[in-house]
Amino acid sequence: MDRMQLNLFTMNAVTHVSPGLWRRSGDRAADYTDRGYWTDVARTAERGGFDAVFFADVRGIYDVFDGSRAPAIRRAVQTPSNDPRFLIPAMAEVTDDLGFAVTRSTTYNEPYELAREFSTLDHLTDGRVAFNIVTSYLDSAARNLGIDDPLDHDDRYDRAAEFMEVCYALWEESWDEESVVRNAETDTYTDPDGVHTIDHDGEWFTVAGPHGCEPSPQRTPFLYQAGASDRGRAFAADNAEAVFCSYPTKAGVRDYIEDMRERAASHGRAADSIGFYPGIVTIVGETEALAAAKHEHYREMIDVDAVLALLSGFMDMDLSALDPDQQIDHIETEAMQGAVNAFTKADPDRDWTVAEMARFAGLGSTSPVVVGTPAQVADELEAWYRELPIAGFNLKEVARPDSIEDFVSLVVPELRERGLLDTPEGETLRERVTGGGPRLPADHPAQG
Numbered sequence: 001m002d003r004m005q006l007n008l009f010t011m012n013a014v015t016h017v018s019p020g021l022w023r024r025s026g027d028r029a030a031d032y033t034d035r036g037y038w039t040d041v042a043r044t045a046e047r048g049g050f051d052a053v054f055f056a057d058v059r060g061i062y063d064v065f066d067g068s069r070a071p072a073i074r075r076a077v078q079t080p081s082n083d084p085r086f087l088i089p090a091m092a093e094v095t096d097d098l099g100f101a102v103t104r105s106t107t108y109n110e111p112y113e114l115a116r117e118f119s120t121l122d123h124l125t126d127g128r129v130a131f132n133i134v135t136s137y138l139d140s141a142a143r144n145l146g147i148d149d150p151l152d153h154d155d156r157y158d159r160a161a162e163f164m165e166v167c168y169a170l171w172e173e174s175w176d177e178e179s180v181v182r183n184a185e186t187d188t189y190t191d192p193d194g195v196h197t198i199d200h201d202g203e204w205f206t207v208a209g210p211h212g213c214e215p216s217p218q219r220t221p222f223l224y225q226a227g228a229s230d231r232g233r234a235f236a237a238d239n240a241e242a243v244f245c246s247y248p249t250k251a252g253v254r255d256y257i258e259d260m261r262e263r264a265a266s267h268g269r270a271a272d273s274i275g276f277y278p279g280i281v282t283i284v285g286e287t288e289a290l291a292a293a294k295h296e297h298y299r300e301m302i303d304v305d306a307v308l309a310l311l312s313g314f315m316d317m318d319l320s321a322l323d324p325d326q327q328i329d330h331i332e333t334e335a336m337q338g339a340v341n342a343f344t345k346a347d348p349d350r351d352w353t354v355a356e357m358a359r360f361a362g363l364g365s366t367s368p369v370v371v372g373t374p375a376q377v378a379d380e381l382e383a384w385y386r387e388l389p390i391a392g393f394n395l396k397e398v399a400r401p402d403s404i405e406d407f408v409s410l411v412v413p414e415l416r417e418r419g420l421l422d423t424p425e426g427e428t429l430r431e432r433v434t435g436g437g438p439r440l441p442a443d444h445p446a447q448g
Contacts (some may be wrong), residue, residue: 007050007101007277011059013079018298020075028400062309072309085121099433100128101132106163115211122219126207132225137434162202173220190214217438225394238343246367248366253384257276269443270443273441276385280395281364282371287310304358311363325354
């Protein structure tokens with residue numbers, strides 16, 4: 001599909017990946033608890049031709065920086081936050097085509113319950129829901145659930161693989177296609193012979209089934225993942241239909257895609273079966289001067305300690321203990337390895353210090369920041385889109401709701417003028433994103 005796809009990358013919290021901007025005069029960050037705020041966001045995204053709103057989520061509170069949760073609480077570092085699932089019906093009600101990607105953890109949920117949640121959302125949205133599969137990384141999340149000895153990185157992915165095996169059996173195999181007959185004359189709503197147990201008995205889960213929901217429009221929700229470690233990439237190559245990645249350079253994104261395509265092929269999938277969505281931050285003004293002034297204002301609002309608290313949680317290392325001028329070398333941690341890789345591997349010719357990393361990450365974490373007029377921003381997006389084998393972008397917010405409103409009112413017309421945005425066809429999110437049918441493709445491992 002030669003159509004640039006767009007997702008709004010956000011979080012049902014005060015701030016997502018631009019800590020400190022909630023202090024900006026007129027910012028609506030505190031309205032994250034307001035249903036009307038989110039329905040406005042949904043209308044704006046749909047007006048701009050966005051394919052989906054992509055909700056990040058996290059359990060626990062960032063407490064690695066300075067060995068304390070106080071900095072994250074004081075500075076609203078993804079705290080407080082609410083469950084994004086419950087926004088979806090309200091946002092779906094005011095839109096017709098917009099999709100919704102919801103982050104859920106395979107480490108701290110049970111597959112039967114999660115399968116039921118997504119089947120319900122897929123029904124309520126007429127097939128517009130996606131599952132962003134994560135394994136979670138904060139120790140504080142484990143402690144909140146009474147787990148004193150959290151799973152290590154590889155064990156989390158072992159559990160995730162079996163978790164998805166159970167979900168696929170529930171979504172794809174438990175109910176036959178024609179099992180729901182709704183025949184009043186025979187007093188039969190569902191043919192019992194068409195509903196089957198899955199009888200899963202594995203290392204992590206024992207689930208008899210059958211699934212409690214009738215087949216939804218997509219059966220399996222559209223599948224996102226963001227694996228960055230070796231195990232994470234292997235998992236994504238086996239499961240994901242789309243991958244979110246965050247690197248500050250084109251070279252970093254290109255290397256990631258090449259590796260992932262090789263992995264997908266090794267799993268028996270077409271090399272181009274996965275769509276890639278790098279994160280990007282856009283700051284746009286009617287003139288270069290206005291865009292530059294807006295960028296400078298946003299930079300002045302960055303809360304450096306809040307950024308370091310966020311990155312400390314991502315990397316599972318206390319950045320308060322490091323000298324600001326100390327270089328960040330590549331390290332393997334039990335947390336979010338993509339955040340480490342983005343700085344240490346994506347641009348091998350650059351040596352990042354703690355201070356440089358914090359200043360860069362203050363607006364959108366590890367993604368590039370594009371500043372300029374509508375035409376200049378569109379030029380840069382088009383260059384990435386033409387030069388890299390990507391499906392589109394995850395647009396990261398800086399200011400609420402200015403980031404999405406500026407993009408839709410100023411950049412989207414430029415992209416449409418260039419023929420990069422058009423109206424996708426299809427009833428479900430999977431159809432509109434892939435150009436295929438509403439169900440998982442035949443080469444997906446779940447269909448094997």
